[in-house]
Amino acid sequence: MSTTTERTEGTRENRGGLRALYAGNAGSVLSRGLLAARSSTWVVVVSGFFEPVFFLLAMGYGLGTFVGDITLDTGQQISYPAYIAPALLAVSAMNGAVYDSTWNVFFKMHFGKLYQAMMSTSLGPLDVALGEISYALLRGVLYAAGFLTVMQVMGLNQSWTAVLTLPAVLLIAFGFASLGMAITSYMSTFQQMDWINIVMLPMFLFSATFYPLTVYPVPLQWLIQAMPLWHAVELVRNLTIGALDSGTALHVGYFVAMAGLGVILTTRRLRALFLD
Amino acid sequence: MPEPVISATGLTKHYGDLVAVDGIDIEVAPGESFGLLGPNGAGKSTTMRMVGAVSTRTAGELRVLGLDPDTHGPEIRARLGVVPQEDNLDTELRVRDNLIVYGRYFGIPRAVCAQRADELLTFAQLEEKAKVKVDDLSGGMKRRLTIARALVNDPLVLMLDEPTTGLDPQARHVLWDRLFRLKERGTTLVLTTHYMDEAEQLCDRLVVVDHGRIMAEGSPAELIRQYSSREVVELRFGASRNESAAEQIAGLGDRIEILPDRVLVYAADGEAVLEQVSRLGLHPTTSLVRRSSLEDVFLRLTGRSLIE
Missing domain, CATH: 3.40.50.300 (P-loop containing nucleotide triphosphate hydrolases)
Incomplete structure (x- = not known):
């Protein structure tokens, strides 16, 4: 006769609190990523840097000759390349961060069994989540920093506040990497992974990247304003043209929330998958 | 302790x-x-x-x-x-x-x-x-x-x-x-x-x-002692004759198990069983006396049917 008692659901959720989730050692996960990156193909990494540069040349300087200068809401007049460059910067931060946090995470999760191995050490799911997200955002930051230099050289930064683009890009990449990893952790097939691309391409084209949001009917504007890339584009554009307003704080808040949500979801999912 | x-x-x-x-x-x-x-x-x-x-x-x-x-x-x-x-x-x-x-x-x-x-x-x-x-x-x-x-x-x-x-x-x-x-x-x-x-x-x-x-x-030795005998005799009479031969030797050893291809007799002294078998006038095509192993214990406890 069994004398054991079924434990209540409540105790399962609260087991060990933060100590059971986090060993304070996310750094070891990050440095593992960097070490593994040494063996990856640098051509792929470098090509990611050139992508926004090509867009800037073709759209900004090529197509831009037909567009002329842009008059902003603030009355400020800027060249077309200076209008789209910050958007391309935000996009490259997004692409870089999403690349490592989606496909690479998917492979490590399902084929490499990397997280299973990590979780049998004293690492907790939060260590793994933070370490992997930090690694993923590095690529986004790297691309963005490179492109910011290009912008500076081409005279597209209109204000000293452009310096703040770097921390802003860090936040943006963190947001995309953490949400990307969270979403990926729920995916189990390649077909599902394709949905990420299906969402990202229109987001890239329509998030006030190449023309202002005002061309759309109002309901569509709301939809786009709910998307993360629009906030990223606006935040970076505010900083590079030096037009900070209350919206800037909102954009920052959006990404802080997105990053937090991503970390929480990823941690929960990793725990559910590997510490069942 | x-x-x-x-x-x-x-x-x-x-x-x-x-x-x-x-x-x-x-x-x-x-x-x-x-x-x-x-x-x-x-x-x-x-x-x-x-x-x-x-x-x-x-x-x-x-x-x-x-x-x-x-x-x-x-x-x-x-x-x-x-x-x-x-x-x-x-x-x-x-x-x-x-x-x-x-x-x-x-x-x-x-x-x-x-x-x-x-x-x-x-x-x-x-x-x-x-x-x-x-x-x-x-x-x-x-x-x-x-x-x-x-x-x-x-x-x-x-x-x-x-x-x-x-x-x-x-x-x-x-x-x-x-x-x-x-x-x-x-x-x-x-x-x-x-x-x-x-x-x-x-x-x-x-x-x-x-x-x-x-x-x-x-321990492995304890389990063998408890769930098996010291020795096992494996007798092969040919697939068609195993059943009838097993009936004749029923009672030999501690326990008999009939498999499609052979008959197993669990006994403390395997050679003695083998002698009794030939005294009964039975002549298996092949016979083997071996020590009981953990495998015998395992199969006895978990059964021979395939679990999938």
């Missing part, structure tokens, strides 16, 4: 409606070499995962190194070495880096990790392969590297889930030799296997698990 490193009472795990582990009681003493034997799907791996603090129990009590895995998972895992059933080496890193990086996951300083990595490469006979990619190692080498990796945090308990499944005989013997050395050094070993020779080689004590429950417990 020293405090057990693992103690479980009524340990239970459900996955939805499936009962993977159904009230298991285990106690493992420090330095002991403890085996979980059972067919596939018996609940061995699930038990290992619960003890390894990577799976939560549905019910029952569990203490590993005196701690509750539910609340002290990271602390417990810090002092365990885990060799999973399928190798999960980091294929993006080279052999030596696998050991160093894994050590870093435990928060061990890099210099210490590097020194241990070199010692463990020697232990695992992989010094030559330090800079090689993991994918270029043979199955046996990968397994040895996985074991070396599990030792990088100097664990009190080494947990091995089917350590030699899928390896060729040479590789298995090399591995057993390494595990035996660890045992001699006083490392507590907990292993699952469905190889009886492995259990006899390595385990001081073992439990036979089937359908999530413990069917028997003891």
Whole structure:
């Protein structure tokens, strides 16, 4: 006769609190990523840097000759390349961060069994989540920093506040990497992974990247304003043209929330998958 | 008696409606070499995962190194070495880096990790392969590297889930030799296997698990004594005659088992049984007297039908 008692659901959720989730050692996960990156193909990494540069040349300087200068809401007049460059910067931060946090995470999760191995050490799911997200955002930051230099050289930064683009890009990449990893952790097939691309391409084209949001009917504007890339584009554009307003704080808040949500979801999912 | 490193009472795990582990009681003493034997799907791996603090129990009590895995998972895992059933080496890193990086996951300083990595490469006979990619190692080498990796945090308990499944005989013997050395050094070993020779080689004590429950417990010799006879006589009369011959020899030995291809007689003295058989005027096409093994115990306890 069994004398054991079924434990209540409540105790399962609260087991060990933060100590059971986090060993304070996310750094070891990050440095593992960097070490593994040494063996990856640098051509792929470098090509990611050139992508926004090509867009800037073709759209900004090529197509831009037909567009002329842009008059902003603030009355400020800027060249077309200076209008789209910050958007391309935000996009490259997004692409870089999403690349490592989606496909690479998917492979490590399902084929490499990397997280299973990590979780049998004293690492907790939060260590793994933070370490992997930090690694993923590095690529986004790297691309963005490179492109910011290009912008500076081409005279597209209109204000000293452009310096703040770097921390802003860090936040943006963190947001995309953490949400990307969270979403990926729920995916189990390649077909599902394709949905990420299906969402990202229109987001890239329509998030006030190449023309202002005002061309759309109002309901569509709301939809786009709910998307993360629009906030990223606006935040970076505010900083590079030096037009900070209350919206800037909102954009920052959006990404802080997105990053937090991503970390929480990823941690929960990793725990559910590997510490069942 | 020293405090057990693992103690479980009524340990239970459900996955939805499936009962993977159904009230298991285990106690493992420090330095002991403890085996979980059972067919596939018996609940061995699930038990290992619960003890390894990577799976939560549905019910029952569990203490590993005196701690509750539910609340002290990271602390417990810090002092365990885990060799999973399928190798999960980091294929993006080279052999030596696998050991160093894994050590870093435990928060061990890099210099210490590097020194241990070199010692463990020697232990695992992989010094030559330090800079090689993991994918270029043979199955046996990968397994040895996985074991070396599990030792990088100097664990009190080494947990091995089917350590030699899928390896060729040479590789298995090399591995057993390494595990035996660890045992001699006083490392507590907990292993699952469905190889009886492995259990006899390595385990001081073992439990036979089937359908999530413990069917028997003891040292290999005790189990053989309790659940089998000292010797087994294998008689082959030809597929068509086995049944009728078995009727004639009924009563010989302790127990008779009829299989499609042969008749087994469990007895203390196999040669005596063989003489009685020929005195009955029966002439098997082949006969064999052998010592009873853990395999006989295993098959008796878990049945011969295939579980899939």
